[in-house]
Amino acid sequence: MEARTVRDDPDAGADVDGEDTKTRDPDRDRGWSSRSRHVVLPRVALGVVLLVLASLPLFLAPYPIGLAGRMLAFALLVISVDLLTGVTGMPTLGQVAYFGTGAYTAGLVGIHITDNGFVQVAAGVGAAAVLALFTGAIAVRTSGIVFLMVTLAIGELVHQVADSLSVVGASNGLAGIPAVTLVPGGEPLLLAGYVYWWVLGVFLVGLLVAYLVLKSPLGRSMRGVRDGEQRLHAIGQHTYPVKLAAYVVAGGIAGAAGTAWVAQTRFFSPGDLGFDVAAFALLSVVLGGAGTLWGPAIGAAVVVLVRDWLSAYVDGKGALMLGVLFVVAVYTLPRGIAGARWRRRSATGRDTA
Amino acid sequence: METQVRHRKGHRMTSTSAAGAGDDILVLEELTLRYGALAAVDHVSLRVRRGGRHALIGPNGAGKSSLFSVVAGTQRATEGTVFFDGQDVSGLTEVGRARVGLVRTFQHSSLFLGMSVLDNARLAVERAEGSPKRPWPNPRRDRRITEAALRHIGSVGLTDRKEALCGALSHGERRQLEVGLVLACNPSLVLFDEPTAGMSAAETERFSEVVESLPAEITTVVVEHDLDVVFRLADRISVLSAGRLIADGTPEEVRADEAVREAYLGKPRSEEPLFGTVA
Ligand SMILES: Nc1ncnc2c1ncn2[C@@H]1O[C@H](COP(=O)(O)OP(=O)(O)OP(=O)(O)O)[C@@H](O)[C@H]1O
Ligand SMILES: [Mg+2]
Numbered sequence: 001m002e003a004r005t006v007r008d009d010p011d012a013g014a015d016v017d018g019e020d021t022k023t024r025d026p027d028r029d030r031g032w033s034s035r036s037r038h039v040v041l042p043r044v045a046l047g048v049v050l051l052v053l054a055s056l057p058l059f060l061a062p063y064p065i066g067l068a069g070r071m072l073a074f075a076l077l078v079i080s081v082d083l084l085t086g087v088t089g090m091p092t093l094g095q096v097a098y099f100g101t102g103a104y105t106a107g108l109v110g111i112h113i114t115d116n117g118f119v120q121v122a123a124g125v126g127a128a129a130v131l132a133l134f135t136g137a138i139a140v141r142t143s144g145i146v147f148l149m150v151t152l153a154i155g156e157l158v159h160q161v162a163d164s165l166s167v168v169g170a171s172n173g174l175a176g177i178p179a180v181t182l183v184p185g186g187e188p189l190l191l192a193g194y195v196y197w198w199v200l201g202v203f204l205v206g207l208l209v210a211y212l213v214l215k216s217p218l219g220r221s222m223r224g225v226r227d228g229e230q231r232l233h234a235i236g237q238h239t240y241p242v243k244l245a246a247y248v249v250a251g252g253i254a255g256a257a258g259t260a261w262v263a264q265t266r267f268f269s270p271g272d273l274g275f276d277v278a279a280f281a282l283l284s285v286v287l288g289g290a291g292t293l294w295g296p297a298i299g300a301a302v303v304v305l306v307r308d309w310l311s312a313y314v315d316g317k318g319a320l321m322l323g324v325l326f327v328v329a330v331y332t333l334p335r336g337i338a339g340a341r342w343r344r345r346s347a348t349g350r351d352t353a
Numbered sequence: 354m355e356t357q358v359r360h361r362k363g364h365r366m367t368s369t370s371a372a373g374a375g376d377d378i379l380v381l382e383e384l385t386l387r388y389g390a391l392a393a394v395d396h397v398s399l400r401v402r403r404g405g406r407h408a409l410i411g412p413n414g415a416g417k418s419s420l421f422s423v424v425a426g427t428q429r430a431t432e433g434t435v436f437f438d439g440q441d442v443s444g445l446t447e448v449g450r451a452r453v454g455l456v457r458t459f460q461h462s463s464l465f466l467g468m469s470v471l472d473n474a475r476l477a478v479e480r481a482e483g484s485p486k487r488p489w490p491n492p493r494r495d496r497r498i499t500e501a502a503l504r505h506i507g508s509v510g511l512t513d514r515k516e517a518l519c520g521a522l523s524h525g526e527r528r529q530l531e532v533g534l535v536l537a538c539n540p541s542l543v544l545f546d547e548p549t550a551g552m553s554a555a556e557t558e559r560f561s562e563v564v565e566s567l568p569a570e571i572t573t574v575v576v577e578h579d580l581d582v583v584f585r586l587a588d589r590i591s592v593l594s595a596g597r598l599i600a601d602g603t604p605e606e607v608r609a610d611e612a613v614r615e616a617y618l619g620k621p622r623s624e625e626p627l628f629g630t631v632a
Contacts, residue, residue: 217479217498218488220468224476227465234427234459235477235538236451237485245486291467 053200057193065192067308069264072203075300076257077277078284079210079293083250085282086290087214088243089226090143093278094151097135097158098128098251100273102258104168107177107268115188117180117198117263124259125252131158132251133244140243143229155278163270173269180263195264202260206253210293213249222246223291280307280322287329289336298337377436378403378542378572379424379455384433386416386423393419395596396433401542401589404569408587409576416596417576418460421544425457426450438541454541458534458548460576462527466520470511470530473519474502477537502537509533510559525556532563536571545575549582561585584608 053072057065077099085091102124109123139150168174179188180198189195213219221242224232229239262268280303288299306321314321329336379401386394393416401407409417422428424435426447434443437455445453465473478501479485484494506515509529514522522530528551535543545564549557557579564573564586577583583590583604590607592600600606600613607613 212489215490216488217475217484217495218486220472220476220479221485223468223472224465227467228463230427231459231463231465232476233447234425234451234457234463235480235534236448236456237476237480238448241486245488249488 054197057196062192064309065196066264067304069192069196069199070261070308071301071304072199073257073261073264074281074284074304075297076203076206076260077254078281078288078296078300079207080250080254080257081281082285082288082290082293082296083210083213083222083253084246085285086292086296087219087226088222088246090140090243090246091148091282092151092250093148093275093282094135094139094154095250095254095281096155096273096275096278098132098254099258099261099277100158100162100268100270101131102128102255103262103268103272104162104174104258105255106259107174107262107266108168110177110180110262111174114184115178115181116184117182117189120180120263121202121256121259124262125255128255128258129248129252132248132254136244136247136251140240140247152275152278155273155275159270159273159275162273169269171270173267173271175267177262177266177268179266189263199260199264202256202263206256206260207293207297209249210253214293218242218245218249276319283322283326285336287326287333287336289333295337376403377401378405378438379574380436381424382434382436384420384423384435385431386419386428387431392596394423394430397593397596397598399591399598399601401572401574403572405572406564406586406588407572407574408583408590409574409593410578410580410583410590411593414595415593417593418546419596420593421457421546421574421576425455425544427457451538454539455544456535456538456540456542457544458531458546460546460550462524462531464519464527464530464534466518468519469515470506470517470519470522471499471502471515473530474505474533474537475499477534478502478505481537481539505533505537506530508536508563510556524551525553528552529556529560532560536563536567541570542572542574545573545577547576547578549577549579557582 056068060068077095080098081092081095084095105127106120106124109120113119135154139147139154142150162168163171179190179195181188182198189198213222221232221237224237225239225242225246232239232242258268261272265272281300284299284303285296286299287302288297289295302325303322306325307319311317311319311321377400379399381397381399384394384397384399385392395416397420409420411417419428423430423433426442426445426449430443434441436442437450437453440453442450442453442455450456465476468476475498476485478498482494482498482501484498503512503515506512509532511526511529511533514526519527519530528548532545532548535545549560552560561582564575567573573586575583575586577586587604590600590602590604591598592607592610592613600610602610
């Protein structure tokens with residue numbers, strides 16, 4: 001799925017119309033080899049990635065499996081950041097607010113109401129989306145650096161509230177969250193592998209939602225906002241509702257990421273939605289390549305890997321290593337991991353122009 | 354002949370009450386736009402007939418683009434009223450005016466550069482069909498939108514380039530896409546601001562054909578420096594100079610008009626570099 005998206009992103013109409021009208025397209029002229037590059041290869045790649053992701057619990061020990069689960073949850077958060085930053089052109093530091101809301105809501109539901117995972121996800125997504133609606137109503141009136149500052153403030157505000165609210169454990173964090181179950185009265189998912197599959201499921205559904213939004217008229221309007229709000233006005237489209245809709249969708253997805261995270265860790269503290277998480281999420285988007293889905297997801301995986309795993313071997317210098325990584329990335333991959341190929345492709349398009 | 358050309362030297366047009374009535378899709382009354390002390394548009398009163406092919410000409414800096422901006426709502430008029438289709442739209446925003454069918458293009462092409470040609474057109478079609486915020490794909494409706502978008506792309510000759518990223522288009526192709534984009538908005542009045550600037554001769558020819566083949570329900574006003582295009586397309590010409598409307602009439606009347614010759618046409622072509630593009 002991630003692989004398909006970036007292929008289709010610049011020409012999302014590719015699926016809608018027949019092949020016969022495409023003969024003049026420069027990339028299509030190369031016949032089968034080009035077709036395999038554009039249609040078959042991404043699907044194969046997608047299948048392989050899914051297979052690898054799904055089979056990880058079969059050959060990884062519990063600790064790396066837990067790391068992989070956190071990676072997926074963080075990747076979903078990063079995708080929500082990218083929906084605003086890369087797709088709609090609104091760089092944000094505030095998605096941790098909705099990530100935290102989703103996580104705390106799911107945790108509280110788990111402790112006080114039900115350990116059913118589906119209910120927890122629904123509650124977490126709903127709470128995050130509602131918060132996104134109210135905060136976004138103000139935030140999306142601004143743009144650019146002001147928007148970045150407003151979202152930073154929203155993130156810090158939720159952080160402060162979480163830090164002082166005793167019902168969510170204040171600065172000690174919310175502990176004692178039971179393992180999720182899938183059916184009422186069913187077995188709780190205690191084994192790391194099962195929990196990972198649950199997180200993977202939430203991740204894939206969130207990714208699917210993001211993918212469908214990108215393919216929808218809303219997704220096109222969002223990219224329209226990024227490319228020219230003024231032009232959008234001139235064709236009769238208010239940009240405020242588009243931005244607010246994007247904000248709520250992104251907030252809901254960040255909430256889903258939070259529920260996945262808390263299902264994995266069964267603990268959530270204010271530190272999990274701190275400024276550094278927001279910054280890492282934004283940097284993952286930059287590292288992976290803004291505007292696509294799979295690029296930022298890979299960026300997120302790299303960031304978590306460096307911060308949580310590699311840093312264990314170099315005496316907790318994770319932040320320093322991330323800094324070095326970003327400097328290197330900015331110089332070698334100005335458009336991120338996803339941009340490396342994308343750039344070459346658009347260059348071919350221009351040659352024949 | 355001379356009597357039909359309204360010289361605007363001091364005395365003003367009146368008849369506010371007739372503004373909504375009948376044949377005129379656009380009526381401007383005493384429209385003024387000031388940038389500080391400079392009146393870029395200076396008490397312009399003008400009527401555009403429904404289905405008309407209107408041209409707006411004038412030297413550089415005459416205020417043509419500024420007039421378009423206040424008519425389309427990109428900028429608020431300092432004074433005056435815009436009646437569109439019988440309604441006073443002075444209070445509407447640019448978005449509101451576009452929605453009732455009054456759309457414009459920009460002198461410096463302004464497109465969604467990060468999106469494909471097809472997606473640019475689809476964006477406009479989706480707006481006109483009323484589903485620009487649907488957050489999920491709907492194969493049947495999306496197919497209809499794509500078909501409509503392809504029609505508009507085809508009408509400006511960009512079918513071959515529909516998958517191309519807009520940012521990769523040539524200058525002329527961008528101007529063509531801009532025409533396609535406003536036509537996809539389902540307009541009843543289009544204001545084209547120098548649509549052929551930067552187009553090749555063949556592209557200019559195609560633009561002329563597109564305008565000529567538009568249905569009568571679509572009225573066009575074209576700002577154009579290429580007088581061959583003006584005299585080919587327009588059935589009525591208004592002349593703006595230093596923010597004021599100095600003449601308004603049929604092409605023959607305007608061609609014969611002394612004030613226009615003096616202010617504008619009388620200049621040798623070499624002094625107006627933009628006249629150089631002859632189709
Ligand atoms: N944003 C602005 N601020 C101040 N003055 C402006 C602004 N925009 C335009 N002007 C001035 O208003 C006058 C009219 O400009 P306008 O662009 O409308 O002319 P035009 O007839 O479209 O000229 P051209 O043929 O060069 O496109 C010019 O003197 C210009 O310098
Ligand atoms: Mg102009």
